[in-house]
Amino acid sequence: MSKIHVKTKVNGDEVEFLCDPRETVLDVLRDRLNLTGAKEGCGTGDCGACSVTVDGRLVCSCLMLGAEAEGKEIATVEGIADGNELHPLQKKFIEYAALQCGICTPGILIAAKNLLEKNPDPTETEVRYWLAGNLCRCTGYDKIIRAVMDTAAEMREAS
């Protein structure tokens, strides 16, 4: 089977890869580009562990083919820190201990960052609904929600 040649941008960098037509963006990120932040939890779009943004839109990378990434701009958790300076969400997640095993964390960080870019002042209900597609089996969500709310408050003050 011939592979498909795809040119795309990941975290601002131009990348090119060859992929099988059946490979998802998640497969490509992890196995071809060595960006293992996005995780495969379910592979069916239910758990959100593979969340990335494509042209600024939050999606499950397991539900998009690598071939569909042609000409797009993908952002993953690897790109959210500024060098050694962690993103405010990352700092707050550490401060609040808003993670245990960490499998869901990259997806939740990407999803929460995407929310705060669209809505810098979300209510707790809005945060909970926005993150409904990001399953966490460790924390019970409370610390995650509090970390996101506090980050939002801090980022509003800083801006």
Add this chain to the structure above:
Amino acid sequence: MKYHKPASFADAIAIAAGASGVTRFLAGGTDVLVQLRADIVVPDDLIDIKNIDGVSDITQNVDGSWTLGVAATGAEMSEHETLGKEWPGVVEAMDLIGSTQVQGRATLVGNLCNGSPAADSVPAQVAAGISISVSGPNGDRTVAVENVPTGPGKTSLEKGEVVTAVHIPARGDNAGDAYLRFIPRTEMDIAVVGCAVNLRLDGDKITEARVVLGAVAPTVLLVEDASNAIIGSTLDDAALDALAAAAEAACNPITDKRGTIEFRVEVAGVLAKRAAKIAYARAKGEAV
């Protein structure tokens, strides 16, 4: 599997016509990719239609009607400034499907063509009187959404046919629509029962109504008796009771892990009443 990215519907149709095995059209992919990865349906030819001009457009026509591109996502529908003001039931039904992530990809047409009897957007589409343009080897046709599903996972679309556009009627005056579903949680679930109501008023009196049920039969149900139960009324208690009775009578559900036959029938009546009240309030111009 071959992946195709045609630049026009004519090319997409030609690829499908030349294909000998299983063909799937790909828009949002939130069902197609799940089936592909689980080896439930592995197409020989996967035809991605998102490269076709205009497929993501949401356009209001001069007569007030709407034309939606087949790849317009749930998120784009929800974010649209006026679509949700005119057709809140359609937009809220679409918005109930899946997560934020799924909303970034999923489409009305995909939800329809997947053929699930529990598809959230389909009752709302039928209630609104939405139709789709279909093109294929035998030419073009327009199909009302209620005539698309023929059974679980099955549609009336023929081999090689592709949906090219979605048509939503002009909203007109004194009208409102609503969709409600029952799920045992608050998010991320499949409807146990869904109900959409679309109606128009003359003063306080209902002059037009379409009551539609989902997840209580092999296909979506446009329940004429339920519509007639409220037409001519002011949605008083007697009309609401008649509406619920007609909705219950139309149900032909199954018992499964989501709910029993008895439960689904009762919930159908309850949701019909509630959805009708919301649609009525919206037709009155009240914010609901």
